[in-house]
Amino acid sequence: MTVAGDSARDDVILRLEDITKVYSGTVAVKQASLDIRRGAVNVLVGENGAGKSTLMKIIAGVEQPTLGRILLEGQPVTIPSVEAANALGISMVFQELNLLGNLSVAENIFITREVTSWPRGIDHAAQIRRATAYLDRLQAGIKADSLVEDLMIGQQQLVEIAKAVSLDSKIIIFDEPTSALSAAEVEILFRVIADLKARGVAIVYISHRLEELIRIGDYITVLRDGRITGHEVMKNVDTKWIVRQMIGSDAKDFAKSAEHVIGDEVFRCEEISLPRLTGGLAVDHVSLAVRSGEILGIYGLMGAGRSELLDCIIGRHAHATGRIFIGGKEAQGKDTAGRIAGGIALIPEDRQRDGLVSILSIAANLTLSSLRRIASPFFIDGKVEDKEVRSAIASLSIKVADPAFEVSSLSGGNQQKVVIGKALMTHPRLLLMDEPSRGIDIGAKADVFRTMRRLAAEGIGIIFVTSDLDEVMxxxxxxxxxxxxxxxxxxxRSELTETDIVSAAARGHGPHKAAMGA
Amino acid sequence: MASLDRGAVVLNLMKLRTFIALFAVLMFFSVAAPNFLSTANFILMSKHVALNAFLAMGMTFVIVTGGIDLSVGSIVGLCGMTAGGLLLHGIELPIGYTVYFNVFEVVLITLGVGVFIGAINGLLITRLNVAPFIATLGTLYVARGVALLVSDGGTFPNLVGKAELGTTGFGWLGAGRILGLPVSIWLLLVVALAAAYLARYTPLGRHIFAVGGNERAARMSGVRINRVKMFVYMFSGFCAAIVGLIISSELMASHPATGESFELNAIAAAVLGGTSMSGGRGTIVGTIVGAFVIGVLSDGLVMMGVSSFWQMVIKGMVIIFAVVVDQAQRRLQQRVTLMQMAKAG
Known part of the structure; x- marks a missing residue:
């Protein structure tokens, strides 16, 4: 059954027609057409990078579509900015918090729309009174005059929601609103959404948590690789249908599995735990082992603690607990430098922030972790360094005009290869890769996968984290x-199906079992 | 293509701007100021410049890591008082004896005091997470206060010393010459070469730039951030101690107010030499040339008889102009790199 029947047409408040969005070379959204209905929860799902957030940013005025039309109540509109979107009655609760921690809750809610009266300027009392009215509807016990930075993350998320509600929008977009919320706070959110729905507001709801979607959604749209692959009334679908639409059957270009022998254990961690700032554990007593030549893929949803686990292993968090063994011996160094010396290397998820010193040269970035090995404490031998750099560039086929150029002059895929080259130059026995294929084009992805195979064949143990089912399989x-x-x-791998993995990954994330906070 | 070539030429000119500025300043005063163009004057100017150049080198490393050291002027004062006090009065032990140190020991202790205050800066910044601006502002006051307390605000005059105590010969540092050049110039040469070598050819130097370029990435690459920061502040304190020694030696007296606002001249020289206040960029050579531009400018203006009020206005404008050119260079650099990449395909 198609939903866009004539009877439903009146409900449509916003229509996207053949929207395409291209970012310097990569297509994030391809010819997506989407109807958003008033008085309903319009759910959007897809894997990370499927284009959900891009599509919503187009509606919210953050991004402009490359091609296509947006119709608001039947009239074509352009939405050049967030302010313009707000003026049209569209607001968005972003996944990352956009609050000013040093200001009060009321000041945040009314930022750029301050309640003023001449001649005294901002009427703080009135702002607090009006903010309190919105917050009372949430019943979350948040005071309008408290500073945002004093609130817990979940409460901050609720303030963000109150801010969106206060705009009296006709369309409100929620981008993974529950990822930071406790079970009780999720109930608050759902109550607010039901209230908005009853008042005819169109809700767009993005989430990975399938149980949650099935509970509150009215319509569901599935995206995969920038295309819309399914659109249905929620009551007609089940989890299996959603997973099938999300994964599809398109094959991606993975390097063929090289013959390799799996050897002895190179790494073992026992009972790794990492406390979360908001209470509870981000990593909860995780123990696992990797053998030489083995590739262990860690799959999970955002916030599942995968990256945090890798961070603990590489020694980024001094307050993490648990024991780590490299080649059977307990690791000595507690900090990152010690772990690298012990034979572990990490390729971080965010290469701009954690991977590269963008104003240093390609060569200096490649050797940054291994200066102790290739130099004496008082002298870096230019020739030795140059030799190491050239061999890394050759073996990873990095496209480089001159290793002395700044690393920021490279494309994303080649920058990622530099980060990998830096890690490999330390001669690790265990390589940790956090989303190694994120944000790079298809050709570079294939290169990265080939490299992973080759390294495993050479006897390195690899742990990699991914949100891409195809990749992990x-x-x-x-x-x-x-x-x-x-x-x-x-x-x-042979014992698991894709459905097993998706349902296992969603298990701990239902609103009823969500972290209760300590 | 023509615009690419022109862009590359302009870019190279901009990169050499500190040298060009120095050359221009020298040319101008050679014509405008009588007696400017003489060996004696150049040696005198170099001695002035050397003081600022020492401080500016230490400051450069600190700024490259993304920090700032406001305490150097006070360290100069305190180290001068340390040297003067030790030479004149020694250390009175509570049991009635007074211990005197020979000049060599005094110099070592004084350098130690400078490094120690740098270490306090470093500890405040790395262990207690105090922002560099605040931490060094605090030590600026503390060190200056202690310098004043040592003599109750008075001067230690006449540091000639007594031969029987081995405290003579302190004046050599400020007035002595080797092969016709003042000792302070030779010292500057040695420290500058060591610093430039450190920056270019040692892992520590590379780490200093990595910390300033992207601290998170440096940490994740296994750089021990805290050690790097400790080093730069201790080196800055060391440089300041040298300056304190040289000034006391030149004057053969120690005054507690010596070095006030020296930190600002040091920052100016570093910035003029192309050091980026946001960290990650800077060179020792650039900084020294920057110190020469500032030094020659003020000495030349004095010789021309320009009032000191006008000197300040001119110095300020030169610094701002230098940073404006620096920013223009960054933008042009990006454009030229993009065009070169496009050309290379």
């Missing part, structure tokens, strides 16, 4: 699924 020897900080399952 195609590359791993074993698959670990994490959810809500816990390790749910570790199995051989």
């Amino acid at each position: 195609a590359l791993s020897d074993r698959i670990a699924v994490m959810s809500n900080g816990k390790l749910i399952a570790v199995r051989d």
Whole structure:
């Protein structure tokens, strides 16, 4: 059944027609057409990078579509900015918080729309009174005059929601609103959404948590690789249908599995735990082992604690607990430098922030972790360094005009290869890769996958984290699924199906079992 | 293509701007100021410049890591008082004896005091997470206060010393010459070469730039951030101690107010030499040339008889102009790199 029947047409408040969005070379959204209905919760799902957030940013005025039309109540509109979107009655609760911690809740809610009266300027009392009215509807016990930075993350998210509600918008977009909320706070959010729905507001709701979507959604749209692959009335679908639409059957270009022998254990961690700032554990007593030549893929949803686990292993968090063994011996160094010296290397998820010193040269970035090995304390031998740099560039086929150029002159894929080259130059026995294929084009992805195979064949143990099901299925020897900080399952790849993985990953994330906070 | 070539030429000119500025300043005063163009004057100017150049080198490393050291002027004062006090009065032990140190020991202790205050800066910044601006502002006051307390605000005059105590010969540092050049110039040469070598050819130097370029990435690459920061502040304190020693030696007296606002001249020289206040960029050579531009400018203006009020206005404008050119260079650099990449395909 198609939903866009004539009877439903009146409900449509916003229509996207053949929207395409291209970012310097990569197509984020391809010819997406979407109807958003008033008085309903319009759910949007898809894997990370499927284009959900891009599509919503287009509606919210953050991004402009490359091609296509937007119709608001039947009239074509352009939405050049967030202010313009607000003026048209569209507001968005962003996934990352956009609040000013040093200002009060009321000041945040009324930022750029301050309640003023001449001659005394901002009428703080009136702002607090009006903000309190919105906050009372949430019943979350948040005071309008408290500073935002004093609130817990979940409460901050609720303030963000109150701010969106206060705009009296006709369309409100929620981008993964529950990722930071406790179970009780999720109930508050759902109550607010029901209230908005009853008042005819169109809700767009993005989330990975399938149970949640099925509970509150009215219409569901599934995106995959920038295309809309399914659109249905929620009551006609089940989890299986959603997963099928999300994953599809398109094959991606994975390097063929090289013959390799899996050897002895190179790494083991026991009972790794990391406390979360908001209470509870971001990583919850995780123990796992990797053998030489083995690729272990960790799959999970955002916030499942995968990256945090890798961060603990590389020694980024001094307050993490648990024991780490490299080649059977307990690791000595507690900090990152010590762990690298012990034979672990990490390729971080965010290469701009954690991977590269963008104003240094390509060569200096490549050797940054290994200066102790290739130099004496008082002298870096230019020739030795140059030799190491050239061999790294050759073996990873990095496209470089001159290693002395700043690393920021490279494309994303080549920058990622520099980060990998830097990690490999330390001669690690265990390589940690956090979303190694994120934000790079298809050709570079294939290169990265080939490199992973080659390294495993050379006897390095690899742990990689991904949100891409195809990737985890195609590359791993074993698959670990994490959810809500816990390790749910570790199995051989042959023992798991895609459906198993998706349902295992969603298990700990239902609103009823969400972290209760300590 | 023509615009690419022109862009590359302009870019190279901009990169050499500190040298060009120095050359221009020298040319101008050679014509405008009588007696400017003489060996004696150049040596005198170099001695002035050397003081600022020492401080500016230490400051450069600190700024490259993304920090700032406001305490150097006070360290100059305190170290001068340390040297003067030790030479004149020694250390009175509570049991009635007074211990005197020979000049060599005094110099070592004084350098130690400078490094120690740098270490306090470093500890405040790395262990207690105090912002560099605040931490060094605090030590600026503390060190200056202690310098005043040592003598109750008075001067330690006449540091000639007594031969039987081995405290003579302190004046050599400020007045001595080797091969016709003042000792302070030779010292500057040695420290500058060591600093430039450190920046270019050692892992520590590379780490200093990495910390300033992207602290998070440096940490994730295994750089021990805290050690790097400790080093730069201790080196800055060391440089300041040298300056304190040289000034006391030149004057053969120690005054507690010595070095006031020296930190600002040091920052100016570093910035003029191309050091980026946001960290990650800077060179020792650039900084020294920057110190020469500032030094020659003020000495030349004095020789021309320009009032000191006008000197300040001119110095300020030169610094601002230098930073404006620096920013223009960054933008042009990006454009030229993009065009070169486009050309290379």
